[in-house]
Amino acid sequence: MSRTIGTGNGGRATGLPTLEEVAARAGVGRGTVSRVINGSPRVSEETRALVEAAVAELGYVPNRAARALAGNRTDAIALVVPEPEDRFFAEPYFSEMVRGVGAALADTEMQLLLTLAGNDRERKTLAQYLAAHRVDGVLLVSMHAGDPLPDLLEQLSIPVVISGRRAADETLAAVDSDNFEGARAAVAHLTARGRRTVATITGPLDVYGAQRRLDGYRSGVAGAGLDADPRLTAVADFTEQGGRLAMRKLLEDRPDLDAVFAASDVMASGARHVLRESGRRIPDDVALVGFDDSAVARHMDPALTSVRQPTEEMGRTMARVLLEEIARPSPERPQIVLPTELVVRDSS
């Protein structure tokens, strides 16, 4: 035996005040300080004041790790971004959503963990991490329809909120934008300006949001009694190149079209190039409307009319829903659909 008393490993002093020291300073017990820190009502006013003074004097900040270990919660949520999904990283999604989430967390003790789930190895590790309850809740963005992660987390009863429903029968808590109505409004706007032959360039239809935009387009077309020729619909993949190809096909099939609704600004940008090449003027000959209201839309020439999604608000809402679920677990899985807004510019 040696005189390793009061040392152990922790001998590495951090110099930071501990609960115990605050207690000593305030002349109370450890438990009482804990109660004050955590806002328990079972503390007398005087004692509370005493403790708070000690906390302030020492500049005490609770040790998160100790708290997590003892309390079996981490006060942290993870934002999981499937990295191959480049689209999400495109402006404006990522920044705005992070901003919204950050805003919702600002008044909380919650930390935000950013997890880029890239390759499969990472996704495995990730599943393990989250499974090991390393976080109190998870925000999932831009999930593919077939990804096992969401349901896996649900099974582990880790609170989850996803952005964008994966399908019409989404079972998880989700926050989505009103893709259907946004698209419908875009078409309505075009018809209100006298366009009669409105084409659309869609995203990949296994992405639910893209499907809903197409549904909204169809509803708009039907509602105005327009030409519903299937050759006025071209499926693309949300890329500029895809937008170009789709636009070429549309012009080939229906050279008489007088408006195009593209399901993303980037695809609209591709379409614009092709329209220009074909000698058509925007908006004189063909009106063009995009979706996302990104920087691309604002700086396009002519400036692109586009459907704005409240991305930041989506982030804020997701965080709020998640915090609520963490605070008061319930079997409910709220699904919130936020309205979109048509931003009219020069292209229509």
Add this chain to the structure above:
Amino acid sequence: MSRTIGTGNGGRATGLPTLEEVAARAGVGRGTVSRVINGSPRVSEETRALVEAAVAELGYVPNRAARALAGNRTDAIALVVPEPEDRFFAEPYFSEMVRGVGAALADTEMQLLLTLAGNDRERKTLAQYLAAHRVDGVLLVSMHAGDPLPDLLEQLSIPVVISGRRAADETLAAVDSDNFEGARAAVAHLTARGRRTVATITGPLDVYGAQRRLDGYRSGVAGAGLDADPRLTAVADFTEQGGRLAMRKLLEDRPDLDAVFAASDVMASGARHVLRESGRRIPDDVALVGFDDSAVARHMDPALTSVRQPTEEMGRTMARVLLEEIARPSPERPQIVLPTELVVRDSS
């Protein structure tokens, strides 16, 4: 006394396997498992295999909180983003840098904590958090020259790396792009194409990077023996509106200019509008070059020639430098300057 034996608080079973259980399963001691988990060489091959098998069978994942508490490190770094600084959130900075940081961290146990330091209250909390060693290191992006945070962290001997030097005499570890050379190359490119009266629209000159871009412009102008009229320099603020105002002023003072180097794409976009309004054609009458190579540049009409910064690589490099400093603390404060690249498009 009660028979509260073996319960205490921790009675809340997580169901997750612990080190102890792995040890029992493998028929070894706790310490041995710990050694295996942490890759200590002081374990025999057989024992290691035994333990690894037990780990795999039980699906053991170490508890981060316990590890942090016992080891006095969190295996997490924070990315601090001063939120009022909208510019950083603009494409492409934020996404690309996060991506780079994420990539560098992918092969690590390190977690990435995203901290939006908004208002003053948050910044205080932040200082406390970081001061309380809640993280192993900090990445600081887009810091203002006068912000106390960087030096505060340095004093607390928390490893820090910042993006972009704050001044010529930066003392902290920093990763920057070669603003000077990027600007010089832009001007060289313009003169190589026969432009003789090259103006510039700068960012706010208390931002070091903006100053360096101006220096680079001047060097380019001097190197080519061009007109160095101070009226060919207009200070703006990185916004589109600022770009417009600056461009108007330039045209007023020097209507004969035949090229403009804007220190950001967004300002270039503003300049473009004013040039158009004045009846000038791009690039025929006036060539235009931007900086950042953002989405704005790619989608502008005509597509904007721009100086690309290796943002993702900056993120990756920052993370690497930070990890190195965490692993092997040293008094060195490396400052790495990454090269920029001129992306020539139709505007010049």
Add this chain to the structure above:
DNA sequence: AAGAAGCATGGGAGCGCTCCTATCTGGTCG
């Protein structure tokens, strides 16, 4: 006036690790 009841409080136990020392084993050396 004695017991019941309600608060505020103190502090033990334990969360799951890491670190470190003590122990054990087998081999080496004079």
Add this chain to the structure above:
DNA sequence: CGACCAGATAGGAGCGCTCCCATGCTTCTT
């Protein structure tokens, strides 16, 4: 052949909290 050494391992102590039980008062109750 016994002292010595090095490598491998076991397990105690402690990290800084949260929970919960027990304690000591004070205030009611009957």
